[in-house]
Amino acid sequence: MKARDLTILIGIIGIVLMMVVPIPVGLLDVLLVINISAALMILLISMNTQDALQFSIFPALLLITTLFRLALNVSTTRNILQKAEAGEVVETFGKWVAGGQIAIGFVVFLILVVVQFIVITKGSERVAEVGARFTLDAMPGKQMSIDADLNAGLINEQQARDRRQKIEREADFYGSMDGASKFVKGDAIASIIILIINLLGGFVIGMTVHGLSFGESIERFSVLTIGDGLVSQIPALLISTAAGLIVTRASSEGNLAFDVTSQVLRYPKLLYIVAGTIALLGIGTPIGPIATLPFAGVLVFAGYRMQKTLTAQQQEEDLLVEEQQIEEVRSPESVISLLQVDPIEFEFGYGLIPLADTQQGGDLLDRIIMIRRQCALELGLVVPVIRIRDNIQLKPNEYVIKIKGNIVARGELLLNHYLAMSPGFDNDSIIGIETVEPAFGLPAIWIDEATKERAELTGYTVVDPPSVVATHLTEIVKRHAHELIGRQETKALVENVKETYPTLVEELIPSILTVGDIQKVLSKLLREKISIRDMVTIFETLADHGTYTKDPDILTEYVRQSLSRQITQQFSQTGDTLRVITVGPSVEKKIAESVQSSEQGSYLALDPIATQTIHQKLNEQVNKQIQSGYQPVVLASPTIRMYLRQIVERTMQDIPVLSYSELEPSVEVQSIGVVNL
Incomplete structure (x- = not known):
């Protein structure tokens, strides 16, 4: 056994022996100072930990310090009742806090007891209980997340093992804290009982055993009782505060001081508001400006310095990001990013920038959101994110639509005009720039604002440029929907069905069909503009017929027959x-x-x-x-x-x-x- 292990064992045995073996007054002073130092050390450690598991020994340490504090209480009580003294530490605390007035000393001590028992101890106990409960409830979800990351190749086996071990340690820690907090509560109750014993027993023993008068006995034993209570309650208050800090702090990149300064003080402009409020409080109330204006000035100065510091930090971060981007461009690996092909791209000339610029009233982004919603409702397809960018190589008013990097459609817009389509007969009074409607290829003309109302009255269909783009983009997405659904997108749709129909998905995949087989069937349906929103019916049909054939064409025919009601309603006039x-x-x-x-x-x-x-x-x-x-x-x-x-x-x-x-x-x-x- 190592000397370190032997020291800990002897120390715990000594704590137990202190309850039954009398301790000399001089040694008792040393032990009381050690108790206060240990409590302060634990508080400082809890403030500087970044994660609760960095101080995982805290629950056991909480039990040991509580036992040590109770042993000291027993020893000081024995000396107070037996010798009418408890050492310099106890007597100094009693006289210093009381200030020569016993009643004030008792009031201060009772306040400390109330704060310790009702506020700190009760709060720490509740937080530890809730933390343990939520940690245990979250364990299955965290385990599933680790398994998902491992299966996806985001982490290796060793990293998964380390994360599982951390989850288990967190559960053990919060469970131990929940139990250890009960000892702190019991210690607070024991301190109150020991206080009453010292006070009442001391009065009686002082007059009967030590021959003191009633007044002398009250004064002597009140000072010793207050001192003994303070010597035990102050370390208990520090350790209870440390317990509350440990269980209430979330994992972060720094200690408590770093978190406070970086999070609470990250809004320097708010200090100006606080300073103005404090200054008005001093000017408009009897408090007076002498007490408030200096503090308001300090707040203004602190806000100015903080704002200046944050500005400098932001400039340094921007410069660092710019340097990193330059290095990435220079590095050979930067070419890899160019291999990424977006599923859908919408590129436009500089003349059409107002369409996408919200500051100029452009609502193209909102329209694209509606297009994705419309396609989800009509086709049952989650359209990938549509990449929007300007392209100086295009004509100012030209735009192109790309599917997987290839141009599939293009068009031109006149932003200050409206697209008017004839009702079947031309009106000579409606004059404009002849063009072709890009979505359906119909003949149309661009008309100005003055001609718009007259064209509508004549029966023309008049559409603004953003609506022309939205309609064209919607038709292109529908026409090429079968190209946008791959195995990854099919997997996402399968997972969505699995949430409500797990038995169906488990029967179908992978025992009957693979994700690739299902993707081929869905692609063929979308190619003919058949909605795949009813995935349950599709999966039921594939599960029924997939055991007989794997031919996607034949499986598609079976699925179409199962979707007869949907197809009939879609095409019947x-x-x-x-x-x-x-x-x-x-x-x-x-x-x-x-x-x-x-x-x-x-x-x-x-x-x-x-x-x-x-x-x-x-x-x-x-x-x-x-x-x-x-x-x-x-x-x-x-x-x-x-x-x-x-x-x-x-x-x-x-x-x-x-x-x-x-x-x-x-x-x-x-x-x-x-x-x-």
Whole structure:
């Protein structure tokens, strides 16, 4: 056993022996000074710790110091009652605090007892209890967070082990503090009882044993009792305060002094307000300016110095950040950041900066938020963050939309004009700059403010430039939604479903299908503008049919059939009537005979002449339906729908192709055209 360990053991045994073995008065003075020094040392350590676990021995130390303090109380009580003295320390505290007046001494002592018992001890006990409860409640969530970081590769096995050990130590620490705080409460109660024993017992023993008169006995034993109570209560108050500091401080980068100066004093302008209030208090009340103006001046000076210091620190931080950015550009690793490709980008010329500048009234950022909300409601897709930046290489009024770094659309705006689209007939009185509406490719004109009202009265559809951009961006996102959903986005959607339907997700992934398989199905649905918001129905269908086939095309057809009510409502014009272009038997037969099977799945091997003929016939029927004012919808049998879609999407991507099994029985289907070879 080391000498250090032996010293601790002997010290604890000595504390226990102090309760039964008389202690000389001289040694008792030394032990009382040691008690006060130890309490002060513990308080200072608790103020300088950055984390509670840095002083994890505190609960055990709290128990030892409480036992030591009680042993000293017993020893001083024995000397007071037996010898009518308790050493210089006790007597000095009693006379110094009392100031020659016993009543004042008792009042001061009782105040200390009230502060110790009701305020400090009670508060520390409650905080320790709440801290232990919340730490234990938070343990499962912290463990799951560590496991998630480990699975994601953010930390290694050793770091995960260290974090788990820290969580366990925190739980043990706060649990120990909850129990140790009960000893402090008991110590405060014991001090009050010992005070009464010393006072009443001393009066009686002083007159009967030591032969003192009533007045002498009251004076002598009151001083000793007050001194003994103060000698024990002051260290108890310091340690209780240390316990409160330990359990109430959160983890930080500095000690208590650093936290106070960096957090409380980080707002120097508030000192000016406080100084003004103090000055008005002195001028407008009987307190007088002599007592308040000097302090107000000190506050103003402190606020000025703090503000100057913070300004200098901010300049140093900005300079440091600038230097770091320069170093990053110079370093070879800086090229890696250029490899990052944003999912969606919106770039514009310098003439369109007011669209995005909120100080100039631009609301493009708010409109983009609404676009993301609209796409989430209509398509069930969480659109990635849209990167907005100006590009000096573009024309002043030009903008481009990029998907994964590639330009997919562009347009031009005139900010001081409005885009007017004809109702079907032109009005010679409406004059403007001819253009094309960027979202749908319709002919339009740019008109000025003076012509706007007249154009609206004539029947023109008039749109402001921000709305033109928002509409164009919305259509591009919908058209390319299937490119925006990858495995990572699919994983996020799966986790969202798992929160409410964990059994469904656990059955489907990964035993039946992988995240990649599900991503392919969702992408095919979005490619035809079918909403994937009803993820539960989609997952239920995939779980039912995924055991028989892994072909994403076939699984997509099964999902579409499960979403028949949604598809019917989406494409029916009046809700109960659907006007369609049906596929004739000759086309059905030709496509069915051209389907070939291979190890990778089925594919369409249709000769070019037949493909061209189908395109021509279908295009004629589509144009007729558009001229009649209806949305073109093609209806085919379930067996050839996906193959017909492959033919149609090459030239008519926006034309929906449905099958009979995707329609609800309640809808009335009206055929207004037939495609035959």
